[in-house]
Amino acid sequence: MYTSGRLYWTEQHGVKAVSGEILTKYVTLGVHAFLGSPTxxxxxxxxxxxxxxxxxxxxxxxxxxxxxxxxxxxxRSTARSGRSGRRPTARPGRSASRPATS
Structure with missing residues (x-):
């Protein structure tokens, strides 16, 4: 049993985990209706x-x-609007948003 968040499945991306305050924000925004499925x-x-x-x-x-x-x-940040309500510190150009590994 997975109790640390929610697991979402799509045929294209498989199973993806969302948890913590990110999950809380995702739910507050309306889950799939607003941001779609996690990739x-x-x-x-x-x-x-x-x-x-x-x-x-x-x-x-x-x-x-x-x-x-x-x-x-x-x-949140969306590609279409290019804006978010509050921005992470090292964000333009997604410099802080890429994973540490490729």
């Missing part, structure tokens, strides 16, 4: 100062992500 498990940002999940995107948002850092908590 990654929760990953560590390249800078090591946060975590994120990427999502397929909803009909009005485009591909998106939810980032979390201890200093700002969870925030």
């Amino acid at each position: 990654t498990d929760e990953l560590v940002t390249r800078a090591g100062n946060g975590r994120y999940n990427d999502f397929t995107g909803g009909p009005t948002t485009g591909v998106g992500s939810i980032y979390w850092t201890s200093s700002i908590g969870p925030c």
Whole structure:
């Protein structure tokens, strides 16, 4: 039994885990209706100062992500709008948002 968050499955991306404050933000935004399905498990940002999940995107948002850092908590970012309510510290160009490994 998985008790640390939620697991989501799609044929294209398989099983992906979403947990913690990222999961709370995902649920608050309306789950699949807003950001679509997760395309990654929760990953560590390249800078090591946060975590994120990427999502397929909803009909009005485009591909998106939810980032979390201890200093700002969870925030969303969408490719279509290019904006988020609160931004992670090392974000332009997603420099802080890529996984530490390729």
